[in-house]
Amino acid sequence: MTQPVSPPRDSTDQAPPAGQLPSWRTKVARADIRTLSLLGVLAALIAVGGITKPDEFLDTRNLQLVLTQASVIGVVTVGMTFVIMSGGIDLSVGAIVALSSVWATTVATQEYGFAGILFTAVLVGVACGLVNGLLIAYGGMVPFIATLAMLASARGLALQITDGATQIVTIDSVLDLGERDAYVLGIPSLVLVFAVVTVIGWLVLNRTTFGRRTVAVGGNAEAARLAGIDVRRQRLYLYLLSGLCCGIAAFLLIILSGSGQNTNGNLYELDAIAAAIIGGTLLSGGRGTIVGSVLGVLIFTTITNIFALNNLQSDVQQIAKGAIIVAAVLVQRRTASTT
Amino acid sequence: MPEPTPVTSRRGLLLGTAAGAGILLTGCTSNDPAGEPAADNRPAVADTPGKAVTIGFAGPQADHGWLNAINDNAKSRAKKYSDVTLEITEGSNDTAAQIGQIETLINKKVDVLVILPADGKALTQVGLKAMRAGIPVVNLDRIFNTPQAYRCWIGGDNYGMGLNAGHYIGGKLKDVSDAKVIELAGLDNLELTKQRTQGFDDALKNYPNIRKVARQAAEFTVESGQAKMAQLLQAQPKFDALWNHDDDQGVGALRAIEQAGRDDFLMVGGAGALAAFQAIKQDNGVLKATVLYPPTMAASAIDLARALAQAKGVSGLAEFEIPSSITLYSAVVDKTNVDQYMPTGFK
Numbered sequence: 001m002t003q004p005v006s007p008p009r010d011s012t013d014q015a016p017p018a019g020q021l022p023s024w025r026t027k028v029a030r031a032d033i034r035t036l037s038l039l040g041v042l043a044a045l046i047a048v049g050g051i052t053k054p055d056e057f058l059d060t061r062n063l064q065l066v067l068t069q070a071s072v073i074g075v076v077t078v079g080m081t082f083v084i085m086s087g088g089i090d091l092s093v094g095a096i097v098a099l100s101s102v103w104a105t106t107v108a109t110q111e112y113g114f115a116g117i118l119f120t121a122v123l124v125g126v127a128c129g130l131v132n133g134l135l136i137a138y139g140g141m142v143p144f145i146a147t148l149a150m151l152a153s154a155r156g157l158a159l160q161i162t163d164g165a166t167q168i169v170t171i172d173s174v175l176d177l178g179e180r181d182a183y184v185l186g187i188p189s190l191v192l193v194f195a196v197v198t199v200i201g202w203l204v205l206n207r208t209t210f211g212r213r214t215v216a217v218g219g220n221a222e223a224a225r226l227a228g229i230d231v232r233r234q235r236l237y238l239y240l241l242s243g244l245c246c247g248i249a250a251f252l253l254i255i256l257s258g259s260g261q262n263t264n265g266n267l268y269e270l271d272a273i274a275a276a277i278i279g280g281t282l283l284s285g286g287r288g289t290i291v292g293s294v295l296g297v298l299i300f301t302t303i304t305n306i307f308a309l310n311n312l313q314s315d316v317q318q319i320a321k322g323a324i325i326v327a328a329v330l331v332q333r334r335t336a337s338t339t
Numbered sequence: 340m341p342e343p344t345p346v347t348s349r350r351g352l353l354l355g356t357a358a359g360a361g362i363l364l365t366g367c368t369s370n371d372p373a374g375e376p377a378a379d380n381r382p383a384v385a386d387t388p389g390k391a392v393t394i395g396f397a398g399p400q401a402d403h404g405w406l407n408a409i410n411d412n413a414k415s416r417a418k419k420y421s422d423v424t425l426e427i428t429e430g431s432n433d434t435a436a437q438i439g440q441i442e443t444l445i446n447k448k449v450d451v452l453v454i455l456p457a458d459g460k461a462l463t464q465v466g467l468k469a470m471r472a473g474i475p476v477v478n479l480d481r482i483f484n485t486p487q488a489y490r491c492w493i494g495g496d497n498y499g500m501g502l503n504a505g506h507y508i509g510g511k512l513k514d515v516s517d518a519k520v521i522e523l524a525g526l527d528n529l530e531l532t533k534q535r536t537q538g539f540d541d542a543l544k545n546y547p548n549i550r551k552v553a554r555q556a557a558e559f560t561v562e563s564g565q566a567k568m569a570q571l572l573q574a575q576p577k578f579d580a581l582w583n584h585d586d587d588q589g590v591g592a593l594r595a596i597e598q599a600g601r602d603d604f605l606m607v608g609g610a611g612a613l614a615a616f617q618a619i620k621q622d623n624g625v626l627k628a629t630v631l632y633p634p635t636m637a638a639s640a641i642d643l644a645r646a647l648a649q650a651k652g653v654s655g656l657a658e659f660e661i662p663s664s665i666t667l668y669s670a671v672v673d674k675t676n677v678d679q680y681m682p683t684g685f686k
Contacts, residue, residue, distance in 0.1 A: 053574070055576075056573055056574055056576070059573070061573065062573050065569055065570070065573055068569075069566055069569065159400075159402055163401070163407055164401050164402050164403045164404055164406060164407040165404050165407065165685075165686035166404060166561055166587055166590050166612075166614070166686065168590065168614060178594070178598060179597070179598060180598050180599065180600050253562065256562075256565060256594075257561045257562050257564075257565045257590070257591050257594055258590070258591075258594045259561045259590055259591070259594075261560060261561045261562070261587075262402065263402070263403065263558075263559075263560040263561075263562070264560070264561070264562050265562075266558065266560060266562070266563075304566075304570070305570055305573075308555055308567065308570030308571065308573075308574060309570065309573065309574040310574075311552075311553045311554065311555070311574065313527065313554070313555075313556065314527040314528075314555075314556045315527065
């Protein structure tokens, strides 16, 4: 090891080679191009929605609806982005959301009211993340396998707790948060939480050593270790973070659906990974942005919304969704490489 | 360079906290005891005890309320007969695992088999195998490929669900000119969803004043029901009636309706969940009725299996033998008759 390693300064790209001035202008420009191309895709979708269904689509209530529907998976995706950027993967997010949501809505938990539900949802998420993190960081398991095992176990436990039944929430203070009048300055409560998580995620990734370490571990774990980063502990924290996001998402889902069910969070892992990838996160780690991931989530939710408003059936929806993923990634590639 | 070891005390603290949290949380997993589930009090086929019968029961994993009610119905019905022993397998959604379980039951030489296949087509062979081994098979709900694989099929009527939902809505809207109806379907890649929609459309053809303006498919889950219904409500600012295929996803649909502050239409559900029955009885929301897909069919399957083993017919019918096929009626449950069905509602 002769090359000195400096931790990357920007989450959007690799660190510049040592001894060379960081060309932050180029980097910012490149990141902007990626984000801009995503915004372009989103704008195109909005145009399609606005042309096909002007009255229903371009409506404040519809905007609130799209953002609300994006909130649950959005929070999960923020956590997932961190994990993927570190070169890992978390396949258990959907199952953790399911387990948290049913554990937090059992009759016994509901006796503790609002605080009990919130506390349990978050704690179960964090506990699952902790197990993932310990297995991966200190047990030496491959993230794919460890989180796959968590997926199976958490889903099984969720089923065991519910016996397949739908657990309906009877706590008014929880339900009220999902009502149409639970708006702060016209922003639904769920969207507010999503926004706060996004901002915190962005700050942590771009403005803290934790964020830089994450990028460093994802870029080159060995180099990061030689640079004095405790790679194991960093990995542990990252899966804890993903678990925490799942716990918060589970609470949002409880508010939104007024219930807990073991089928909750179905295929969230794929949705979150897809949104992060569309957002420009490198699956092999080292690169990614929170803004990109959030735009990825919004693109998906907007597509679903436009399809539903136009009464397209699920077969057409699925075909088009696949095509749009490919198109979005290709557009990004092209615009990013031409600069 | 060795891996820097984390400070032991901190790790210990972390683990200790986790363990503590675990202990704290286990206190919260309990749910209320389910009580007597979906047990029906209708008389059994022939109540005089006959020769002792062992019935093998194999079903899919009870991962949602309806399937759970199927298991409960089978168990509680078998318990009512002093002459019936029920051998029930661990439910599985894996075709290979279910085949193995059924073969075990065949080897145990049970008198009759009741099979609710995870996948009807895929389990046809093992049904045939049982029949060839001289064990009559009662095929429950999801039908085998060939009638040779079962002695008697009993199941719900998906087409009839749609038909009856359509006629109920048609009757309610008969005085409304240019009425608009929307449909919240179940999982679209299942044959049964297509059948339900077909029945619904066929029924609506009898009412020229009614037009179906939108249809979206959810996934039988609360979450998907909420999401799809919220979009449907946004897409259709005004409509007169809604048919939702499934009461489980209906919990989510009702939540979305409440969140949108809408109450200007009537809603009909499907399947017959307890929550739906309770809402219909309270009659303070949009949900006015639900069409049944009765889980009591598992109790009837036990009756039929017992009758088969004891060579009895169905009381009330003239024949000496039980029928080879029984399609259950998808009754409409509304405020007028909900009390009667309340005990069969599943969670």
